Amino acid sequence: MNTNVFRNLSYGVYVVTTLDGSRPTGCVANSVMQITSSPATIAVSMNHDNYTNDCMKRAGVFAVSILSEKSDPSLIGQFGFQSGRDTDKFAGVSYEEQEHLPVLTDCCGYIVCKIIDQMETNTHTVFLGEVIDGDSKGTDPAMTYAYYHKVIKGKSPKNAPTYLSEEETEKTETLAKKETWVCSVCGYVYDGETPFEELPDSFTCPLCKMPKEKFIKK
Amino acid sequence: MNTNVFRNLSYGVYVVTTLDGSRPTGCVANSVMQITSSPATIAVSMNHDNYTNDCMKRAGVFAVSILSEKSDPSLIGQFGFQSGRDTDKFAGVSYEEQEHLPVLTDCCGYIVCKIIDQMETNTHTVFLGEVIDGDSKGTDPAMTYAYYHKVIKGKSPKNAPTYLSEEETEKTETLAKKETWVCSVCGYVYDGETPFEELPDSFTCPLCKMPKEKFIKK
Missing domain, CATH: 2.30.110.10 (Electron Transport, Fmn-binding Protein; Chain A)
Incomplete structure (x- = not known):
C-alpha cells in the first residue's frame, strides 16, 4: 500500500x-x-x-x-x-x-x-x-x-486522520531541497526569500506564532 | 438555516x-x-x-x-x-x-x-x-x-448528500442570467459560445452523453 x-x-x-x-x-x-x-x-x-x-x-x-x-x-x-x-x-x-x-x-x-x-x-x-x-x-x-498544504505550507498535526509520519512526508517532498527550516511545533516550512538565519529575532512562525528559536534545520 | x-x-x-x-x-x-x-x-x-x-x-x-x-x-x-x-x-x-x-x-x-x-x-x-x-x-x-462545479459546470444527482433542490440552486445561481439550456438528465448547464439553438443535432451532453433534445430551456 x-x-x-x-x-x-x-x-x-x-x-x-x-x-x-x-x-x-x-x-x-x-x-x-x-x-x-x-x-x-x-x-x-x-x-x-x-x-x-x-x-x-x-x-x-x-x-x-x-x-x-x-x-x-x-x-x-x-x-x-x-x-x-x-x-x-x-x-x-x-x-x-x-x-x-x-x-x-x-x-x-x-x-x-x-x-x-x-x-x-x-x-x-x-x-x-x-x-x-x-x-x-x-x-x-x-x-x-x-490550499493549506501548498499555499500556506502547513502540515497535519499528529492526531489528524490525514497525518503522514515525517519519514513518509520527507520521502515524497524534500527530494532535491538541501536545507529547510521547519517549525518544531507545527511543522510549518519556512519559505521566505530572506535566508532564515538573517531573519530578526522577533520572527515568529506565521502559523502557530512560536518564536524563531523553535525552528530547526533539516 | x-x-x-x-x-x-x-x-x-x-x-x-x-x-x-x-x-x-x-x-x-x-x-x-x-x-x-x-x-x-x-x-x-x-x-x-x-x-x-x-x-x-x-x-x-x-x-x-x-x-x-x-x-x-x-x-x-x-x-x-x-x-x-x-x-x-x-x-x-x-x-x-x-x-x-x-x-x-x-x-x-x-x-x-x-x-x-x-x-x-x-x-x-x-x-x-x-x-x-x-x-x-x-x-x-x-x-x-x-472544480467539477465551477470548471466542468456539473451538478449533484438527487441521491447525493450534497444535492440542493433546483429551487435553492436557482435562487443562488441564475440571478442575472436570462436564458440557459440545461440537460434534463444530469443538470449540466450549456455554457458554449455557439448559441444552443445553432448547435448541430449530433450535439450530446458532455457529461452524461444524452442527445441535444434532452436539453430544456430555463
Missing part, C-alpha cells in the same frame, strides 16, 4: 468547537462531510486524544467554523497545535455565539449540530450531527486542505 | 465501485474521508437508493477511484446519472482489477477497502472501510467538487 494516495482525497479546513462546561474550546479538523440533505446531517472525525472529543461527548453538540482562503492561518496554529486541556484556545480569538456555541468570526460559514450517533475506531470517533443551524459568511472561497 | 453553507464544505469526486456477484458496478460519490491513519480507515456515505449501497453490503468490500482534473467528465455521467440496477455502468469504461475489485484506469489514485462498520441514517449509510490496498497514479491533481 502506498499511503501517499490519501493525499489525493480532498478536504476543507475547519475549526470544530464545543463547550467544556461553559468554557468554549475546539480544534482543527479536515474530516467533515455532509451525510444527508434532508434532514441535514454531517459527519466529523475526531481523535480520541483531542480534548475536544471528550467535550463533544459531554456537551452533545458542536459547531463547525469553515475557514476561508482569507482566514488568518494563525488560527490553525492556535486551534491545531495546542491542547484545550491546558490552554484557552479562544484567548485573543474573535468569535460569536450561535445556538450557544462558539463560532469564529473569521470564517466563511458555520454549521451547528446536535450529535445523534457515533461510531468508534481504535483512534477516532466519527460523530454524526444533525444540523440545527448554519449560514454562509462573505464570499471568500473555502480553504481546502490542498 | 441557510443550506447554501453546505457548498462551503470541500470534497473530491470519486467513483465508488464494488461487485454485484461477479459483475462490477459503482457510482459517483463526493463524501469520502479518511478516518484513521494506522490502521488506515476511510468513511464513505452512500444513499440507500443507490444500487451500489446494496451491493457494498452484500460484497463487504469496495474500491474508491479518485478522479483527477484530467479525468474524462463523461465518467461522472456514466457512473452518476444512471443506475447499476438496469445498466452496465462499466460498458465502454477502461478498468483494471485491484484485490479483485474494479478500479478505473482514468483516475489519479485508488483505495480498496473491507467494510468493518456502518452507521445508518434515514437516507444514507456511512460505511467505515479498512484499507487493504491503495496507490497513487500519475501526477494530475485530484478533482475537487468545487
Whole structure:
C-alpha cells in the first residue's frame, strides 16, 4: 500500500468547537462531510486524544467554523497545535455565539449540530450531527486542505486522520531541497526569500506564532 | 438555516465501485474521508437508493477511484446519472482489477477497502472501510467538487448528500442570467459560445452523453 494516495482525497479546513462546561474550546479538523440533505446531517472525525472529543461527548453538540482562503492561518496554529486541556484556545480569538456555541468570526460559514450517533475506531470517533443551524459568511472561497498544504505550507498535526509520519512526508517532498527550516511545533516550512538565519529575532512562525528559536534545520 | 453553507464544505469526486456477484458496478460519490491513519480507515456515505449501497453490503468490500482534473467528465455521467440496477455502468469504461475489485484506469489514485462498520441514517449509510490496498497514479491533481462545479459546470444527482433542490440552486445561481439550456438528465448547464439553438443535432451532453433534445430551456 502506498499511503501517499490519501493525499489525493480532498478536504476543507475547519475549526470544530464545543463547550467544556461553559468554557468554549475546539480544534482543527479536515474530516467533515455532509451525510444527508434532508434532514441535514454531517459527519466529523475526531481523535480520541483531542480534548475536544471528550467535550463533544459531554456537551452533545458542536459547531463547525469553515475557514476561508482569507482566514488568518494563525488560527490553525492556535486551534491545531495546542491542547484545550491546558490552554484557552479562544484567548485573543474573535468569535460569536450561535445556538450557544462558539463560532469564529473569521470564517466563511458555520454549521451547528446536535450529535445523534457515533461510531468508534481504535483512534477516532466519527460523530454524526444533525444540523440545527448554519449560514454562509462573505464570499471568500473555502480553504481546502490542498490550499493549506501548498499555499500556506502547513502540515497535519499528529492526531489528524490525514497525518503522514515525517519519514513518509520527507520521502515524497524534500527530494532535491538541501536545507529547510521547519517549525518544531507545527511543522510549518519556512519559505521566505530572506535566508532564515538573517531573519530578526522577533520572527515568529506565521502559523502557530512560536518564536524563531523553535525552528530547526533539516 | 441557510443550506447554501453546505457548498462551503470541500470534497473530491470519486467513483465508488464494488461487485454485484461477479459483475462490477459503482457510482459517483463526493463524501469520502479518511478516518484513521494506522490502521488506515476511510468513511464513505452512500444513499440507500443507490444500487451500489446494496451491493457494498452484500460484497463487504469496495474500491474508491479518485478522479483527477484530467479525468474524462463523461465518467461522472456514466457512473452518476444512471443506475447499476438496469445498466452496465462499466460498458465502454477502461478498468483494471485491484484485490479483485474494479478500479478505473482514468483516475489519479485508488483505495480498496473491507467494510468493518456502518452507521445508518434515514437516507444514507456511512460505511467505515479498512484499507487493504491503495496507490497513487500519475501526477494530475485530484478533482475537487468545487472544480467539477465551477470548471466542468456539473451538478449533484438527487441521491447525493450534497444535492440542493433546483429551487435553492436557482435562487443562488441564475440571478442575472436570462436564458440557459440545461440537460434534463444530469443538470449540466450549456455554457458554449455557439448559441444552443445553432448547435448541430449530433450535439450530446458532455457529461452524461444524452442527445441535444434532452436539453430544456430555463
